[in-house]
Amino acid sequence: MVSPPGVGPGPTDRGATGAPKRVARRPGRPAGPDHRASALAILVGSVEPVVTVVAPPGYGKSALLSAWVKRRGLPVAWVACDQIDDDPRTLWRTVAALLGCPDPALRSGTPAPGDVIRVVDRLARALGARGAGTIVLDRVETVSGECLRSVVAFADAAPAGWRIALASRHRLPLPVARMRLAHRLVEIGTAELSLSAAEAQRLLADPALHLSERRAAELVRDAEGWPAALSLGALAVRSGEVTARRPFTGTTRLMGDYLRSEVLDALSDAERRFLDRTSIVDRVNGPLADSVVGGTGSARTIETLLGRNVMLPAAGEDDGEGWARCHPLVRQALSTELVSVSPELVPVLHRRAAQWLESHGEPERAVDHAYQAMDAEWFGRLVLEAMQPAWARGRIDLVLRWLGQLGSLSPETHTPALVAHGALVFALVGRPGDAERWAAVAESLAPPAAPSPDGTIEGALAYLRASLGSGGPASMRRDAADALHHLPPASPYRAEMIQTEGLADLLDGDLAAADAAFVHAYDVAVSVPAVPWAALALAEQFEVAVGQDDWTAAEALAKRSLEVVRRGPLQAYWTSALPFACAARAAARRGDMDEAREHAQRAAQLRPLLTYALPVVSVQVLLELARVYLALVDPAGASAVLEQARGILHQRPALGTLVTAARQLDERVGQITAARPVGASSLTAAELRLVPLLSTYLTYPEIGEQLFISRHTVKTHASSVYRKLGASSRREAVERIVELGLA
Structure with missing residues (x-):
């Protein structure tokens, strides 16, 4: 039996009966990792007779209970269950002796195995007659069978005035539903014991660590609130093992040693093998795990590991229950072990994962596994399928990572369609140089003679040329029509091509034809759905309405476009710059300068994305902003956006009516007295x-x-x-x- 510092008995000598000679002491100052103030507040404010503190190792369970019993100020018996040899008689004789129980049968008796529950009931009655106190059973996960049943029986019969606290790494077999309803149970788990970001930052504020704000934030992120991991990370930094070039991971020596001794060494060979092989996926359920490991019964294994807190529930999933994951640091250790022990298995396991995920409608998750399986053709096909939906949902970072992976593979393995769509994504995120380079690669990969059987290559290249708009309105219209001819009816790219036809009409000054195309583009975008393009189609209809001097319709269209952006939410999208700029111009025209300034500011935040790679809409936005800044009497802001527009028009000079509009605005700004460019609007x-x-x-x-x-x-x-x-x-x-x- 071991007690935390200052709580309960210290090291003891045993008499002939095996019972400790020491009795309970009043708790002193708790030691160990800092306990969560909120978790302590829950315990201090509770009255339920049974307390469970269940979490993986290193979450400060003992420290929390030590602080709690000190606050209670009542007699306490603290027993470390890993030192009673899983013997119920030793356990309850120890408790009785520590509390000075007057019943001789409890203090020194040797009940037969079948009498343990009777002895527990007798102890509960005896304690009930003695006032109030606390019993803490630590490391309850180390007991089983009859001993564990006796713990459950005592918890279920805890006498009035007494609190029994059970600390365990594993889920406890208590009748929790009944105990909750009867208000007999208070539960503390991983969520309550995890450190918040602010608490973690305070723990890392030690000047001796010399941690930059960035490095501290990385440690907090990697630990996910795990106090032991955070402390070990800080020690690794202090020792020089973790540096700016060597990040903290599950294989860092200090963390790896801890994981092996406290988590992994307690697993059976079969459990260790299961976790090693499923470590290739970020989260797993029974069917996916069966597919990856090539067996059956994975759901039961996952449930067992969840109950022992080796795996964690994969929170926030909307696709049914049964999903689980390992802590990222644990997963890193497992995956490193897999690569070290069975490197030939790694691509095989990734292939199995990709096959299952693709067949179950999760192409985005399948992409990385196809890449790790080293199947470039399959990887490229999945990226092509998942790229647009991911971008439409705001996962630009994910799409850029895929494009980076594509760049690490030989271009010959990619289809022109895939490279063409990659070029467009680069254009959408404001990287015109990469967009042009990928567009050139797409053209070079296209077969020079016979057309592809399904027209996908021709359609993709026409789609890319129409989007980049380098040839002016006539070629835009021709390429968009060609792309629409080859794109399937349900393609999410059709809305953009219909809109491109409208842009070509707008550049030619044909407002009626442009309006019809933009209305059609909106309907298609809503039906697919391709929400960013729906917002942009409404903004383009605003441009037509203004050109027709129909400000009533323009106001309504600006409002609808902005609503689509906000519902998305699409505020960070390239496609949202024109809706914000249109809303700003509408507000300025009706005299609401505060609203005009707010919307203009939103549009201005997207100016880095406005480049010659997607020239038409980019110049439209900049010209609308120039008009707004002039209305706001901000010539410096107008000059800044017109300078950016001129740079685009220098690269793409054949933009029809936009060239004339830009020149007229330049003349207006030139007539205003020159002023030193100041203010946020003048930022380049x-x-x-x-x-x-x-x-x-x-x-x-x-x-x-x-x-x-x-x-x-x-x-x-x-x-x-x-x-x-x-x-x-x-x-x-x-x-x-x-x-x-x-x-």
Whole structure:
């Protein structure tokens, strides 16, 4: 038997009966990891007779109970169950002796195995006659059989005035439903014992660690609130094992040693093999695990491991129950072990996972496994299928990762259709250079002579040419029609091509034809659905209505477009820049300058995405912003956006009516007295890319790495931002950025 520092008995000598000679002490100062204040508050404020504290190792269960019994200030018997040899008689004789139980049969008797429950009942009655106190049974997961049944029986019969606390790494076999209804049970679990981000940051605030804000945030993220992992991460940093180039993982020596001794070594060979092989997936259920490991009965294994807190419920799933996952650090250790022991199995397991996920309607999750299975053709097909839906749901980061993986494979393994759609995604995220490079690769991969049997190659290339719009309205119209001819009826890309036909009509000044195309594009986008394009189609109808001087219709269209953006939510999308700009112009026309300024600010945040890769809509947005800034008497802002528009028109000069509109706006701005460019509206696109990063913990060199520019360029842009925002330091600039809603 072992007690936490200052609680219950210390090391004891045993007499002839095996019972401890020491009795309970009043608890002293608790030691060990910091306990959660909220969890302690739950215990202090509770009155239920039974307390369960169930969590994996390293969550501070004993420390929490130590603090609690100290606050109670009542007699306590604390027994570490891993030291009573799974013997119920030893357990309850120890409890009786620690509490000075007057019944000789309880203190020194040797009840027969069948009499254990009777002895437990007798002890409960004896304690009930003695007032109040606390019994803490720690490490309950180490008892089983008759001993565990006796613990459950005592908890179920806990006498009035007494509290029994059970700390365990495993789920306890209590009648929890009945005990909850009877108000006899208070439960503390992993959620209550996990450290919040703020608590974790406080734990890492030790000056001796020399942790940057960024490194601390990474440790907090990796630990997921696990106190032991956070403490070990801090120790690894202090020892120099974890550095900026060597991140903290489940294989870091300190963490790996802990995982082996406290988690993995307790598993059977079959359980260890199951976890190793399923570590290739981020979350798993019974059928998926059966497919990956090539067996049956995985659902029962998962349930067992969940009950022992080796696996965790995969929270937030909407596709049924039974999903589980390992803590990321545990999963890292397992997957590393798999690669070390059975490297030849890794691609086989990934192939099985990809096959199951694809057949069960989860192509996005299947993509990475197809890549790890080293099947480039399959990987490319899955990316092509999943790319647009992922982008439409805001998973731009996921799409960019896939494109990065595509770039690591030989281009000959990719279809022109896949590369063409990749080029468009680069255009949508404001990377025109990559868009052009991928477009050139797509063209080079296309067969020079006979057309493809299903027309997919021709359709994809026509779709790409129409989207990039480098040939002006006539070629845009021709390429869009060609793409529509080849695209299947249910393709999510049809709405964009119909809209491109409308843009070509708009550039030619044919408002009626453009309006018909935009209405059609909206209907198709809603039916697919392709929500970002629906918002953009409504904004294009606004452009037509303004051109027809129908401001009543324009106001209604601007409002509808903005509603689609907000419902998305699509505020960060390239397609949302025009809806915001249109809403700003509508507000300015009716004299609501505050609303105009707010919408213009939203549109301006998307200016870094407006490039020559998607020139028509990009220039439309910039010209609308110029009109709004002129209405707001902000010539510097108008000059900045017109300068950006001129850069696009230099690359794409054949944009019809937009060229004329830009020249007219340039003349209007030129007639205004020149003023020094100041204010957020005068920030250039390059400076706007920098603005969100100034409010982070990144240094100038790290910002340069993010933006693919030099440290010197970052410093130059930052100085310009400071001047335009009227700030003399980064801190002041960040304050202005927050005030203006730019980050």
